[in-house]
Amino acid sequence: MYTSHSKIRSALIGSFCCVALLGCEQQSVESLEPADSGSLVRTRLLTDTQYSNTITHIFGADISESVLPPIPPMERTDGLLASGAAFVGVTSDQISQIQLAAARIAEQVVDQEHRDFLIPCRPESLTTADSACAGLFLSETGRLLLRRPLTEAHLAELVDVADYAASETEDFYNGLALALEAILISPEFVFILETAEADPEQAGRERLDNYSLASRLSFFLWNSPPDDALLVAAENGELHTRDGLERQVDRLLSSDRLQDGIRSFFDDMLAFDEFDSLAKDPIVYPMVTGTTLEHAREQTLRTIIDHLLVQEADYRDLFTTRKTFMSMQLATVYGTATGEGWVPFEFDDDSQRIGLLTHVSFLAANSHPVRSSPTLRGKALRERFLCQKVPDPPPNVDFSALEEAEHAATARERLEVHNSNPSCAGCHLITDPMGLSLENFDGAGIFRQTENGAVLDIAGELDGIFYDDIGGLASAMRDHPKLSACLVNRLYAYGTGGPVSLRYDRDTLSWFEDRFVAENHRLRALLRDLVLSQAFSSVRPIDSGENVNIAAN
Amino acid sequence: MKTLSRRRFLKGTLHGGVVTLGLPLLDVFLNDNGTAFADGTPIPTRFGTWSWGLGMSESIFVPKATGAGFDLPEEIAALAPVQDHINLYTNFHVFKDDAPNLCHHSGWVVLRSGIAPMTRENRPGETIDVAVARQLGNATRFRSLSATATGDVRDSFSYEGGNSVNAPEWSPLRFYQRLFGEDFQDPNAETFTPDPKVMVRKSALTAVQEQATKLEKEVGAADRERLDQYFTGLRDLERRFDLQLTKPDPREACVVLDAPLDLPTGLDADLVSKRHRMMTDLMLMAVACDQTRVFNMFYASAFSATTKPGYDKPHHTATHEEAVDAELGYQPNTSWYTRRAMEEWAYYVNALASFKEGDGNLLDNAFIYATTDQSFAKIHAIDGIPMFSAGTAGGRVKTGLHIDGAGSPGCRLGFTAQRLMGLDIESWGDKSNNTSSEIGEILV
Numbered sequence: 001m002y003t004s005h006s007k008i009r010s011a012l013i014g015s016f017c018c019v020a021l022l023g024c025e026q027q028s029v030e031s032l033e034p035a036d037s038g039s040l041v042r043t044r045l046l047t048d049t050q051y052s053n054t055i056t057h058i059f060g061a062d063i064s065e066s067v068l069p070p071i072p073p074m075e076r077t078d079g080l081l082a083s084g085a086a087f088v089g090v091t092s093d094q095i096s097q098i099q100l101a102a103a104r105i106a107e108q109v110v111d112q113e114h115r116d117f118l119i120p121c122r123p124e125s126l127t128t129a130d131s132a133c134a135g136l137f138l139s140e141t142g143r144l145l146l147r148r149p150l151t152e153a154h155l156a157e158l159v160d161v162a163d164y165a166a167s168e169t170e171d172f173y174n175g176l177a178l179a180l181e182a183i184l185i186s187p188e189f190v191f192i193l194e195t196a197e198a199d200p201e202q203a204g205r206e207r208l209d210n211y212s213l214a215s216r217l218s219f220f221l222w223n224s225p226p227d228d229a230l231l232v233a234a235e236n237g238e239l240h241t242r243d244g245l246e247r248q249v250d251r252l253l254s255s256d257r258l259q260d261g262i263r264s265f266f267d268d269m270l271a272f273d274e275f276d277s278l279a280k281d282p283i284v285y286p287m288v289t290g291t292t293l294e295h296a297r298e299q300t301l302r303t304i305i306d307h308l309l310v311q312e313a314d315y316r317d318l319f320t321t322r323k324t325f326m327s328m329q330l331a332t333v334y335g336t337a338t339g340e341g342w343v344p345f346e347f348d349d350d351s352q353r354i355g356l357l358t359h360v361s362f363l364a365a366n367s368h369p370v371r372s373s374p375t376l377r378g379k380a381l382r383e384r385f386l387c388q389k390v391p392d393p394p395p396n397v398d399f400s401a402l403e404e405a406e407h408a409a410t411a412r413e414r415l416e417v418h419n420s421n422p423s424c425a426g427c428h429l430i431t432d433p434m435g436l437s438l439e440n441f442d443g444a445g446i447f448r449q450t451e452n453g454a455v456l457d458i459a460g461e462l463d464g465i466f467y468d469d470i471g472g473l474a475s476a477m478r479d480h481p482k483l484s485a486c487l488v489n490r491l492y493a494y495g496t497g498g499p500v501s502l503r504y505d506r507d508t509l510s511w512f513e514d515r516f517v518a519e520n521h522r523l524r525a526l527l528r529d530l531v532l533s534q535a536f537s538s539v540r541p542i543d544s545g546e547n548v549n550i551a552a553n
Numbered sequence: 554m555k556t557l558s559r560r561r562f563l564k565g566t567l568h569g570g571v572v573t574l575g576l577p578l579l580d581v582f583l584n585d586n587g588t589a590f591a592d593g594t595p596i597p598t599r600f601g602t603w604s605w606g607l608g609m610s611e612s613i614f615v616p617k618a619t620g621a622g623f624d625l626p627e628e629i630a631a632l633a634p635v636q637d638h639i640n641l642y643t644n645f646h647v648f649k650d651d652a653p654n655l656c657h658h659s660g661w662v663v664l665r666s667g668i669a670p671m672t673r674e675n676r677p678g679e680t681i682d683v684a685v686a687r688q689l690g691n692a693t694r695f696r697s698l699s700a701t702a703t704g705d706v707r708d709s710f711s712y713e714g715g716n717s718v719n720a721p722e723w724s725p726l727r728f729y730q731r732l733f734g735e736d737f738q739d740p741n742a743e744t745f746t747p748d749p750k751v752m753v754r755k756s757a758l759t760a761v762q763e764q765a766t767k768l769e770k771e772v773g774a775a776d777r778e779r780l781d782q783y784f785t786g787l788r789d790l791e792r793r794f795d796l797q798l799t800k801p802d803p804r805e806a807c808v809v810l811d812a813p814l815d816l817p818t819g820l821d822a823d824l825v826s827k828r829h830r831m832m833t834d835l836m837l838m839a840v841a842c843d844q845t846r847v848f849n850m851f852y853a854s855a856f857s858a859t860t861k862p863g864y865d866k867p868h869h870t871a872t873h874e875e876a877v878d879a880e881l882g883y884q885p886n887t888s889w890y891t892r893r894a895m896e897e898w899a900y901y902v903n904a905l906a907s908f909k910e911g912d913g914n915l916l917d918n919a920f921i922y923a924t925t926d927q928s929f930a931k932i933h934a935i936d937g938i939p940m941f942s943a944g945t946a947g948g949r950v951k952t953g954l955h956i957d958g959a960g961s962p963g964c965r966l967g968f969t970a971q972r973l974m975g976l977d978i979e980s981w982g983d984k985s986n987n988t989s990s991e992i993g994e995i996l997v
Contacts, residue, residue, distance in 0.1 A: 041773075043772055043773075043776035043779065043780075068727070072717075072718055072720045073706050073707050073718065073720055075674065075716070077674075087716045087775075088716050088717065088779075089713065089714055089716045089717030089778075089779045089782045089783075090717065090779070090782060090783055090786060091713045091717045091718070091719050091782075091786065092696055092713070092785060092786040092789040092790075093695065093696065093697065093698075093719050093720075094719075094720065094786070095783065095786030095787060095789065095790060096695070096786075096789070096790060096793060097731075099790055100731075100736065103754075154764055157760045157763070157764065158760070160760070161753075161756065161757045161760050164753060164756060165750075165753040165756075165757065168749060168752065168753050169749050169750060169753065174750060174753075175753075178750065178753050178754060178757050179757065181754070181757065182757040182758070182760055182761050185758075185761055185787070185790075186761050186764060186765060187765050187768060187780055187783045188764075188765070188768060190783075191779075191780075191783075193768060193771065193772065195771055276705075276706070276818075277703070277704055277705040277706075277707075277818050278818065279817070279818045279819030279820065279821075281821065281860055281862070282819075282821075283862055283863055284865075290817055290818060368858075368865075368866075368867055368870065369819075369820060369858065369860050369867055370860060370864070370865045370866070370867070371865050392655075392656065392673065393656065395653070395654040395655070395656050395933040396654075396932070396933070397873075397933075542773065
């Protein structure tokens, strides 16, 4: 049941909630956020992109690009690398790399090329300490890097480091660089450490403190740390007022940085990190180079950003849209012509290219280096877009039937042989019928009418919807009842910094989903709902054993 | 205040011009066994690992004879030039007990950590190289180094804990820069000038540590562990700064190479082989220059996706889908992949043997532990999982032997290795993998 207090909080949420505070739950769309919704306080390691974005926004792209982010690979956790950031530990070896990156960055910030516009003061002398100037720089930059103001004691400590280093090396800027390096290797920089405080509006509950909320907002929407204005709002306590929070949220949502943030989210959700090591056999696919694959990733991200943020179109239509972007490198693979650079492009109505599933990115990433794989494609379709888990093959699986399928012309024939074994058929039914519908695209995503001379039968079925052609799969996917829920699930996990809990978050997620549907599946509206919700800023108590590293022994 | 006194201490030291500090790092040298260089300097002991994917074709991999002078069946024929430097271990088992048999996962996890994982996400608590690095790694710039020939940063069998991977170097150029970039101190340089910035860097580190300690109070138990781990890393940095202030001992085999060109991504066997050799050359030069004493080379992942030009099945797919040829009695393409792996193992061992050190070579002072993820990959078998070792660990290990494990735990080799490296452990491994029995046949 909802408490009257949370009714007040929740009813205020959203731009069109009913005016009357009582009785809202009777209205189907205008239902209230569950009273107990809240998320866990997390300690997240910065991801490599967050690290780079931080350095770019504070010190400039040239300095950021000169270092590789010293961040270890994350374990994909419940579909997202970003959720792995809540559990990953940093080894000693990695810390030495963090220190090296810190030293490189700090060295450049104070060099002759950068110091005049990155350091807000000039020292009295180049060869001695200058506490005032060091203090000014360290307090301003430290606040941006650590995403909250430095305490006086902390600042004094850093100034002490700078002064000592300056006098030892007889160089003011050396001193400053060493103090900056100390900030860049501190755990408060490398980890996004959230902290909770008592919620004065709800007795017995906790909420994120101002600065934790500011970081959560900006890393979610921008994949970058809070800027000065957001930190000022946090400092003034505005983020815990309705108006103040809305003002900041609307500012973040209308910023150009939103595209960077949403791009990072979809890059993660679609597991595009695969492209970092993806390659195709050059004998079988001579036209598919590393550049082609990079462009394939970029094409899909451009399509998503344009569709969701520029056109503000229905999320589901990403699976049926023929609009995309084309580059010369990709045009060869798509068998079309285009001009220089990236240009908007629309596939013909009779083309087999319809929606994200027919993009080279999806098709090539979910194939073998030398051939297509209906199973991998079906698995990816379910896991990435519908948040379903396809089980691993059993260890004692008998592959002998497959050996006899060596000379089958098509994947369908091969898999039919495979699926004559009931222990295989169960799982392959989950993936293959929809994967086989994509067989008109080879292992690199290039269109083909036939495979080994055999005509391809691409009729299939997705969870009870039968179809005959690729357009049918696209529509079945667009209308799949889990499609919106999955996006909500992943965005919520991404935004709150860790995997969802089916036990605690189910009602909250379903509430967000209802609103997403009511808002005609518009991403901006969903983002706004998410960040303005109680769930986003209120802390729910941790269940024993819940927040332990799920990957650990 | 602690910070200030530390800083004053360092300040005094620096002004006094004494740069080679008598810091505790010298203690760690005492842990090293080994013979000596010509000038009497002890030669350090090294520990390495090597890994290949997807096991073997038993009928053409396992020699008929055991002991010395064993025959080399066709799948391991490439090992002929290095046979005297290695031991081959067959008929050792990996036990899953009540854990599931996680395809291509349980095998390597047990051999590297001693524990059968419960889920695929479940990582070993701590891998053997990390345990050994605590013993051997304190005197070098890198406690340990890991590199992969796959070009994929996710490919590592080195874990500090369930959630903390030692990410491998995957790009030859990046690896080179990390090893021989501006922080490299050439042990054979005629002059040694400690960088005064390192001294102050140490002092700054104290400030970081003190500030960071306050954070621990603010986080939950699981996150506190992660912060603790971070502090351990910061302490390790301090150790490294100390090393930078100390003149390194000369190393006769240390010759800094030219920077390599980077390679494209991809898993074509020829490309993987090229990458493996570039990474091996860099890694072993790092060892010869005493930049690390613990090193992991990763030739192929457990689900090895190496491809054979013109053949439509990558290695892993081939192991399952290729028929056992009735006449040959094995899977020819799958075996082709394993043979390529054995060529690379031979390259690796030979490369170690080519570094002169004292009166012998690097292998005389090293022990290399080589493992895979399955025995017969087609059916995901982990019984009879093959292993290799190379090197004599300072004359304490006999080589050139084929050892039949008679079904005993594969963890015996890891246990033996850790004992050889000076770890004071009574046993190693969990449940049925637990062993306190060294492989005595190889010990001198």
